[in-house]
Amino acid sequence: MTDLGPLIPRNREAHPPAYDPAYKTTVSRSPNLPLLSMESGLSEETGPTFGHNKLGALDNNLILNWTKGAAPAVGERILMHGRVLDENGRAVPNTLIEIWQANAGGRYRHKKDGYLAPLDPNFGGCGRTITDENGGYQFLTVRPGAYPWPNRGNDWRPMHIHISVYGHSFGQRLITQMYFEGDPLINLCPIAATIKNRSQLDRLVAPLDMSASRPLDFLAYKFDIVLRGRRQTMFENKLEGM
Amino acid sequence: MVQKLDYLVETASQTAGPYVHIGLMPTYAGNAGYYDEEIATSPIADGAKGEVIEIVGSVFDGTGWALRDALLESWQPDAAGKFAGQEGADPAVTGHCRFAADADSGEFTLRTVKPGQVPARGGGFSAPHISLWICARGINIGLQTRIYFEDEDNSTDPLLARIEQRPRVDTLIAKKTADGKYRFDIRLQGEGETVFLDI
Ligand SMILES: [Fe+3]
Numbered sequence: 288m289t290d291l292g293p294l295i296p297r298n299r300e301a302h303p304p305a306y307d308p309a310y311k312t313t314v315s316r317s318p319n320l321p322l323l324s325m326e327s328g329l330s331e332e333t334g335p336t337f338g339h340n341k342l343g344a345l346d347n348n349l350i351l352n353w354t355k356g357a358a359p360a361v362g363e364r365i366l367m368h369g370r371v372l373d374e375n376g377r378a379v380p381n382t383l384i385e386i387w388q389a390n391a392g393g394r395y396r397h398k399k400d401g402y403l404a405p406l407d408p409n410f411g412g413c414g415r416t417i418t419d420e421n422g423g424y425q426f427l428t429v430r431p432g433a434y435p436w437p438n439r440g441n442d443w444r445p446m447h448i449h450i451s452v453y454g455h456s457f458g459q460r461l462i463t464q465m466y467f468e469g470d471p472l473i474n475l476c477p478i479a480a481t482i483k484n485r486s487q488l489d490r491l492v493a494p495l496d497m498s499a500s501r502p503l504d505f506l507a508y509k510f511d512i513v514l515r516g517r518r519q520t521m522f523e524n525k526l527e528g529m
Numbered sequence: 530m531v532q533k534l535d536y537l538v539e540t541a542s543q544t545a546g547p548y549v550h551i552g553l554m555p556t557y558a559g560n561a562g563y564y565d566e567e568i569a570t571s572p573i574a575d576g577a578k579g580e581v582i583e584i585v586g587s588v589f590d591g592t593g594w595a596l597r598d599a600l601l602e603s604w605q606p607d608a609a610g611k612f613a614g615q616e617g618a619d620p621a622v623t624g625h626c627r628f629a630a631d632a633d634s635g636e637f638t639l640r641t642v643k644p645g646q647v648p649a650r651g652g653g654f655s656a657p658h659i660s661l662w663i664c665a666r667g668i669n670i671g672l673q674t675r676i677y678f679e680d681e682d683n684s685t686d687p688l689l690a691r692i693e694q695r696p697r698v699d700t701l702i703a704k705k706t707a708d709g710k711y712r713f714d715i716r717l718q719g720e721g722e723t724v725f726l727d728i
Pocket residue numbers: 389444447449546548
């Protein structure tokens with residue numbers, strides 16, 4: 288992999304603004320002052336790596352990983368799969384992807400979640416994997432339920448899976464959410480609506496992918512992720528130590 | 530018409546939400562033992578070279594309330610200024626840690642080694658610092674900042690030099706409270722707002 292050159296500056300228009308009063312918690316948690324912009328250096332261009340040796344065989348199988356394979360989780364079985372690329376269109380191999388989600392009833396296994404939907408004794412709700420040489424990844428899981436949350440009078444989160452990706456440098460760090468094609472709650476959700484550019488929001492909506500679904504077993508949803516790229520130029524001073 | 534630029538656009542960020550710990554710190558979320566080995570629980574292993582330090586702080590919102598749900602990640606080089614993966618780096622320093630605000634007090638603790646200075650782009654050196662990435666409910670895109678140290682020479686650091694309002698430099702500098710102990714508070718908004726970065 289040729290990770291030379293500084294990171295391409297983040298296009299902040301592609302992301303939600305920090306302050307969005309329809310998502311009330313942002314009001315007191317958004318910086319008022321402008322961010323300090325600077326070209327990346329070693330602190331942003333290097334990043335942690337994780338070996339396959341840290342991962343267990345069931346880590347990317349949320350249907351089975353909570354019970355260590357003893358009993359399957361309740362819910363609609365789905366395969367979530369896709370590729371991680373950078374802005375230059377290059378695959379991002381060997382990078383850690385972690386996901387977490389509510390169970391089929393919309394309840395998280397978290398000490399702070401008190402929603403009245405029950406916990407599924409066979410579902411934990413998190414998984415992780417490392418992308419292959421083409422940037423590909425997959426998770427077997429159940430479709431999460433929608434859930435209500437305290438914001439405006441009657442706000443509901445659409446069905447979604449939270450995703451965390453590293454890339455190859457700390458400056459590429461990204462957390463986002465995957466939504467499901469056809470969910471009417473997407474257009475009512477103030478968190479989805481923090482993204483002002485419709486095509487950027489559409490890219491968080493995974494299409495049903497019948498080609499990757501397995502007859503009599505699971506449906507598939509495809510979700511590709513694009514991380515920041517690095518400027519490729521021959522007129523670039525190599526950083527000392529790189 | 531002109532030729533087409535075929536760059537892709539970065540995937541949009543979304544808030545990590547209130548339950549981020551399930552995915553990134555299962556033990557904190559009450560799910561100890563979910564994975565055989567949880568990652569990034571410490572940035573150092575036994576035998577790490579350099580001075581072991583402890584940084585304690587809180588993330589305050591615009592009302593002065595310490596967030597109970599903030600999750601932070603750190604990234605830093607070893608005591609000699611080498612990042613994991615670079616030639617000659619200390620094998621006992623991964624340099625990466627996840628830590629969360631305490632659910633009752635809102636206080637976090639990072640135990641690590643003090644980082645060395647690293648070469649800056651275009652010459653010179655950055656003063657010793659730890660990069661931070663902060664996420665929580667209500668934070669739409671992870672906030673980047675840095676921890677510098679008041680007992681280091683920060684006078685020639687290129688990033689600190691870019692801060693126009695000089696009193697704001699202070700928001701990036703950890704205060705020494707005892708030998709090997711520092712205090713570093715983060716203010717998301719309002720008086721004393723931390724300098725957040727776009728790098
Ligand atoms: Fe959620």
